Amino acid sequence: MLYALCFLMFTIGLYCTVVKKNMVKIVIGIVIMEYAVNLFLIMLGYRIGGVAPIVVEGHVLGNFVDSSVDPLPQALVLTAIVISLGSLALIISICVRTYEKYGTFDITQIRRLKG
Amino acid sequence: MTIFYILFLFMLVAAIIAVETKKLLGSVICIGAIGFGVSLMFLFLRAPDIAITQIVVEILGLIILIRATIARDLTFISGDREFFGVVVSVVIVLVIFLAGVHIFETLPEFGTPIFAETTGSASQTYISEGFQKTGAANIVSAVILDFRAYDTLGETTILFTSILGATVLLRKKSRKLLGEVDA
Amino acid sequence: MSGMTIIVKTICNWVKVLILLFGLYIILFGHATPGGGFAGGVILAGTYVLIMLAFGREAVEKNLSPSLAGKLLSVGAASFGLIALAGFLFGRDKFLWNFIYQKWPDFKFLGGGTIDLAEFAIGLVVTMSLYLVIFTISVYCRDFKCRDKQCDIPVKEREQN
Numbered sequence: 001m002l003y004a005l006c007f008l009m010f011t012i013g014l015y016c017t018v019v020k021k022n023m024v025k026i027v028i029g030i031v032i033m034e035y036a037v038n039l040f041l042i043m044l045g046y047r048i049g050g051v052a053p054i055v056v057e058g059h060v061l062g063n064f065v066d067s068s069v070d071p072l073p074q075a076l077v078l079t080a081i082v083i084s085l086g087s088l089a090l091i092i093s094i095c096v097r098t099y100e101k102y103g104t105f106d107i108t109q110i111r112r113l114k115g
Numbered sequence: 116m117t118i119f120y121i122l123f124l125f126m127l128v129a130a131i132i133a134v135e136t137k138k139l140l141g142s143v144i145c146i147g148a149i150g151f152g153v154s155l156m157f158l159f160l161r162a163p164d165i166a167i168t169q170i171v172v173e174i175l176g177l178i179i180l181i182r183a184t185i186a187r188d189l190t191f192i193s194g195d196r197e198f199f200g201v202v203v204s205v206v207i208v209l210v211i212f213l214a215g216v217h218i219f220e221t222l223p224e225f226g227t228p229i230f231a232e233t234t235g236s237a238s239q240t241y242i243s244e245g246f247q248k249t250g251a252a253n254i255v256s257a258v259i260l261d262f263r264a265y266d267t268l269g270e271t272t273i274l275f276t277s278i279l280g281a282t283v284l285l286r287k288k289s290r291k292l293l294g295e296v297d298a
Numbered sequence: 299m300s301g302m303t304i305i306v307k308t309i310c311n312w313v314k315v316l317i318l319l320f321g322l323y324i325i326l327f328g329h330a331t332p333g334g335g336f337a338g339g340v341i342l343a344g345t346y347v348l349i350m351l352a353f354g355r356e357a358v359e360k361n362l363s364p365s366l367a368g369k370l371l372s373v374g375a376a377s378f379g380l381i382a383l384a385g386f387l388f389g390r391d392k393f394l395w396n397f398i399y400q401k402w403p404d405f406k407f408l409g410g411g412t413i414d415l416a417e418f419a420i421g422l423v424v425t426m427s428l429y430l431v432i433f434t435i436s437v438y439c440r441d442f443k444c445r446d447k448q449c450d451i452p453v454k455e456r457e458q459n
Binding site: 259264278286 | 340416
């Protein structure tokens with residue numbers, strides 16, 4: 001059920017990317033899709049009643065293996081979040097340059113891009 | 116468990132408002148609301164590293180987005196694309212959603228991770244031997260900088276390249292050249 | 299023109315030191331507590347953004363000019379590569395080998411061997427790159443707003459030209 005809600009959020013982002021014609025709205029759809037995918041990957045590794053994957057002093061190791069959540073998706077998502085910020089900056093700079101050249105954010109008005 | 120449903124309700128409402136509102140500034144602020152909801156969700160999912168990173172990245176991303184859109188609401192764009200294209204797109208998105216929901220039924224139940232049931236999986240090795248092999252008590256740090264450091268090397272390259280691209284696109288010299296051609 | 303009111307400037311003077319310390323703490327203790335190079339680097343970049351918003355762009359340009367930031371960014375990326383290559387020097391043919399912890403496990407610099415050094419390098423890369431991109435966008439938007447008010451031509455006429 002929670003996975004389906006996550007997928008619903010992804011679908012909202014996909015709808016925004018496909019249907020809207022404002023350029024910033026398309027960027028916003030991409031950002032929503034990124035959030036949904038990151039959230040889904042973290043939810044895959046969750047264990048009910050688990051602890052964060054940090055070894056604390058006085059921990060029994062066998063107990064820790066049985067109660068920790070999955071550290072692997074967390075490590076992968078950590079890099080993905082920072083990369084998404086860099087790519088957001090690149091996309092926004094492309095949008096700003098396009099606005100300066102054509103005077104609008106409307107992708108249907110940008111004639112020379114129309115195939 | 117109920118906290119997850121409440122946070123998801125909050126995020127879905129914010130997402131719908133962000134998609135459907137007319138003003139760009141309001142839409143960007145709703146993106147911030149979704150980001151903070153996601154950060155809280157990470158905290159409740161026992162991932163404090165990612166919660167810290169998400170909440171800080173969210174603030175910087177909001178500053179970038181607002182800086183880019185705040186003076187540019189002059190041309191008021193509303194509505195969607197042509198009618199036929201919109202209908203086809205919505206049908207395709209609906210089909211993707213209805214087909215995808217059935218796939219999620221084959222996954223294990225929420226709260227029972229896959230790595231716990233398979234013996235000898237990579238995550239079990241990281242958890243049980245990570246502290247002895249690297250000396251780092253935070254297993255996530257041990258994974259991103261020791262076991263899977265190639266990932267981090269590639270990530271640094273991607274960040275370097277994307278920032279280089281943004282800087283080159285926005286610097287003064289190229290702007291002057293293009294401006295003369297446009298006028 | 300530069301900056302906001304005196305209230306914001308005074309509060310910012312007090313708070314910026316604390317935020318810098320917090321970012322450095324998160325980078326230093328990334329091996330034992332939540333955090334690490336990524337989160338700490340973004341927090342350090344946030345300090346510069348706070349100063350830029352409160353005092354105006356000239357104040358931050360005096361402290362850390364964009365060309366220096368670009369050089370530091372390159373230094374960070376290169377030092378991460380050198381840490382990766384140092385595994386060849388000290389050990390057998392292993393790229394990205396945690397040589398400090400494997401050869402001298404008793405030597406505790408902070409606890410994690412090369413993990414701490416790599417976290418410093420990543421923190422430097424993330425800080426400088428985010429500072430550079432926000433600085434560039436800020437400069438660009440300022441110039442652009444002035445030009446936009448001058449030539450206030452509607453879109454359709456602009457397209458015909």
